[in-house]
Amino acid sequence: MLKMTKMLIAFLLIVSVGGCGKKAKTPNEDNLNPTETPQSQETAQPTAEPEETPASNNDGNEGDIVMEVPDLTSLDSINLIVNKQRPLGEDYEPADLVKPDVPLAKSSVTMRQEAAEAMKIMFDAAKEDGISLMIGSGYRSYDYQKTLYNNYVARDGEEEANRYSAKPGQSEHQTGLAADLSGTSGNCYLKGCFKDTDEGVWLKENAWKYGFILRYPEGKEEITGYIFEPWHYRYFGTEEAQKIFESGLTVEEYYNLQD
Template sequence: MSDARHPRHASRPPRVLAVALPIGLAVTALGALWALADVLPAGDVAPPVPMVAAQLPGVDRATVDAVDPCAEPAVTDALASGDDEAVIAAFGGGEAFRDAVAADNAPCISLADPERRWVVVNKASAVVPAEFEPAGLIEGPIRMTTPSHLIREDAATALGAMAGALEASGAGTIGMNNAYRSYQLQVSNYVGQVSSQGREAAELGSARPGFSEHQTGLAVDVVACGGGCGPIGAFGGTPESEWVSEHAWEHGFIVRYESGATGTTGYEPEPWHLRYVGPALASAYHEGGFHTLEEFFGLPAAPDYAH
């Protein structure tokens, strides 16, 4: 993804926030100016009103001063530590983080950084660099049904906890069809899909090399394994799928490609495709009623590739 596609990622000075005054305060302020104009001789210019918005009753001074969350020491320290949850907490939580990013008021946050849980990979935003390989890949913690058995460690821990909670609920058992796929493996996967289906049909379910969430190590495809693991295409409509749809967010995952979102994501529904964003962002996503990461971060829809 380049800064040209998402201007919010470019380096820029902090934004100055406009403060919206309550109607009563606005009327009072205007009334004071009109009264002052009445007592001045014609042609005179009214002196500046010394009271600024932050001094008016009911206006939080901190709201005016905190124009750039990225300037806060807690944020810079958390970013330097590499702890994504600490960064989000320093912003004030998942909702505040999302609001800052969507409002283009978080210059230190790049949605193109594949190392971060908040990275957005879609048909308009490639993984950069193209052959990126995430650090901290480990074996998946649940039954695996393909050779794609690696996943990022933080996502693996959450996946194991989610699988345990699902089984304890009586909803069945899940396995891992695949998670991390390298650039080269995605080349093979994509070429095979295009060969068997044609490009247009294939691209509704398979990303071009360099444009796959799986390359980040944060995406995982799950399957129902109640009486033997089935294919991913049979996951939808199972008790496991229904449980995942309702509870995945409690473990830091979202269902990335939901029904009805093809016009935004460019992919047909994939109830098996889970994306790890961490507990804070998953909670804000769920509570906000979002259905795509594009909506969540205020990004344009990305149903098609540029070329």
């Protein structure tokens, strides 16, 4: 009996040792798709999404916000910019000057046709609001501006004249797109007090709707080169005027034309 017990124990030990040689399964190995290669622990870790590089305004990708800059240099463009750094030649005169069909201080007042037509629409709208407007000055030739400027220099000196009067070639009036406005009464014409008149207030609040911008705003002399002129409005077309008005910037700031 003792001999049989010893033989049974020996048999069990042999079976136990042989079983230790079997390979152990890796976790979830049976669940792997046969076509997939298991990732190493390093590559299996979640990876951060690459940061998106802001799209350039010039690459044309869908969704980009691109500011379309109009033609600021062509003599035919209604967006032509004229200032102390961007003068016109002495022979320049718009080819489409017409007399606006609105109250005029002088029968000789003319403007470029598109601006004149927009002025008519604006004056009619103002009248519906009980505001009567008048154009005091529109297109001015190079020679006429030269006479005005020289007279101001003789009266106030060159430094002071440069603050409120353009040298010949540097006046927006030569484009035929600018006008000095007032009420039909002429009160405060070419004076700072025009801003407080009913006409001045209406223009400041509404002129942009008809394509006109207050060209020389208050407190911007260092940027525009001229004192505050609440009577001087410049035509840019309704779409562009709205953009400039809503920006709250001067023309020089809006188009990045500052030196």
